[in-house]
Amino acid sequence: MAIPTSRAKEKGEIRIDREICIGCGDCVEVCKDFSLEIRDGKAALSDNPAFGCIGCGHCMAICPTGAIRIYGRTISPEDLFDLPPAASASDYGQLLSLLRRRRSIREFSERAVEPEIIEKILNAAVTSPMGLPPSDVNVLILDGREKTRQFAVDFCEFLGRMRWFVSSWFLTLMRPFWGKSNDEMFRGFVKPMFDIFIGQMKKGVNVVTYDAPLAMYFYGSPFTDPADPIVAATTAMYAAESLGLGTCMLGSVHPLIQNGRGARKFRENHGIKYASREGVIVIFGYPSVEYRKGIRRTFASTTFMN
Numbered sequence: 001m002a003i004p005t006s007r008a009k010e011k012g013e014i015r016i017d018r019e020i021c022i023g024c025g026d027c028v029e030v031c032k033d034f035s036l037e038i039r040d041g042k043a044a045l046s047d048n049p050a051f052g053c054i055g056c057g058h059c060m061a062i063c064p065t066g067a068i069r070i071y072g073r074t075i076s077p078e079d080l081f082d083l084p085p086a087a088s089a090s091d092y093g094q095l096l097s098l099l100r101r102r103r104s105i106r107e108f109s110e111r112a113v114e115p116e117i118i119e120k121i122l123n124a125a126v127t128s129p130m131g132l133p134p135s136d137v138n139v140l141i142l143d144g145r146e147k148t149r150q151f152a153v154d155f156c157e158f159l160g161r162m163r164w165f166v167s168s169w170f171l172t173l174m175r176p177f178w179g180k181s182n183d184e185m186f187r188g189f190v191k192p193m194f195d196i197f198i199g200q201m202k203k204g205v206n207v208v209t210y211d212a213p214l215a216m217y218f219y220g221s222p223f224t225d226p227a228d229p230i231v232a233a234t235t236a237m238y239a240a241e242s243l244g245l246g247t248c249m250l251g252s253v254h255p256l257i258q259n260g261r262g263a264r265k266f267r268e269n270h271g272i273k274y275a276s277r278e279g280v281i282v283i284f285g286y287p288s289v290e291y292r293k294g295i296r297r298t299f300a301s302t303t304f305m306n
């Protein structure tokens with residue numbers, strides 16, 4: 001048995017070198033699949049794994065002697081690397097400064113985002129945690145102002161053909177099925193958004209992707225934990241911030257390109273491999289504006305259970 005993803009259907013293969021295993025039990029402790037146990041003082045395969053090795057690699061990353069190796073589900077011992085020294089990691093103060101300095105940026109200078117910067121963003125984003133390895137996040141990269149603009153032009157054309165979706169008769173028809181808050185959301189946000197996107201694009205103004213010099217669309221597959229693309233996009237966003245870029249998440253495109261024939265065509269035309277429950281676009285570029293103050297934010301609620 002194994003958990004299926006778009007990239008792996010088989011369980012990982014666990015190889016243990018009993019000669020060099022010192023029986024410390026670290027691998028057993030970190031394996032949440034219950035694939036491992038200590039038998040006769042050495043690591044061994046257990047008889048009752050939960051799903052079958054998911055290929056997370058934790059056992060081989062923690063093993064002090066290199067006695068355990070995992071193959072399959074896209075992972076192998078080749079994927080292990082030396083940890084950067086703890087002292088080289090940013091401390092809380094540095095991280096908080098980065099977080100507090102960030103603003104959503106939609107105004108960009110002409111400067112393109114250099115290929116090595118794009119690579120750095122991806123190298124950071126790929127470290128993101130995921131619901132289940134191997135990551136089922138896909139990334140579509142729109143490199144260049146013309147590409148992000150064309151994507152937005154096509155999206156607005158697509159929205160133009162979908163206008164019935166926010167028409168008064170359709171919303172009235174749907175209200176008993178999707179409820180009051182969805183009705184409020186559609187009338188107060190989605191319909192005006194259609195009008196603004198399409199209306200501004202007719203005037204040549206792109207308020208979908210803001211003609212950003214770079215955009216990345218993070219999306220899943222039918223197997224992906226819906227949070228995974230969002231987690232990866234967030235990591236990419238902060239990595240870009242640390243490299244001096246301005247960024248903005250765009251949530252408006254993804255939900256509208258999931259269902260129906262037109263949406264499928266749009267996805268196909270833009271190299272998007274799957275429909276998926278969640279996804280988000282992040283735009284990047286060197287800002288042409290500079291904020292002078294931060295803005296204090298609050299959560300809707302923070303509840304401590306006593």
Ligand SMILES: Cc1cc2nc3c(=O)[nH]c(=O)nc-3n(C[C@H](O)[C@H](O)[C@H](O)COP(=O)(O)O)c2cc1C
Binds near residue numbers: 104105248
């Ligand atoms: C999930 C998500 C989706 C967003 N979608 C859009 C969008 O479609 N268009 C846009 O202009 N801004 C979008 N934003 C940016 C928000 O409007 C922005 O984060 C918010 O106004 C607060 O500003 P700040 O990010 O500077 O704190 C989105 C942000 C998030 C986190």
Ligand code: SF4
Binds near residue numbers: 031057
């Ligand atoms: S790779 Fe993960 S699931 Fe597989 S044996 Fe190691 S810790 Fe367990």
Ligand code: SF4
Binds near residue numbers: 016020023024064067
């Ligand atoms: S972590 Fe390595 S040395 Fe320790 S029990 Fe597991 S395989 Fe053996």
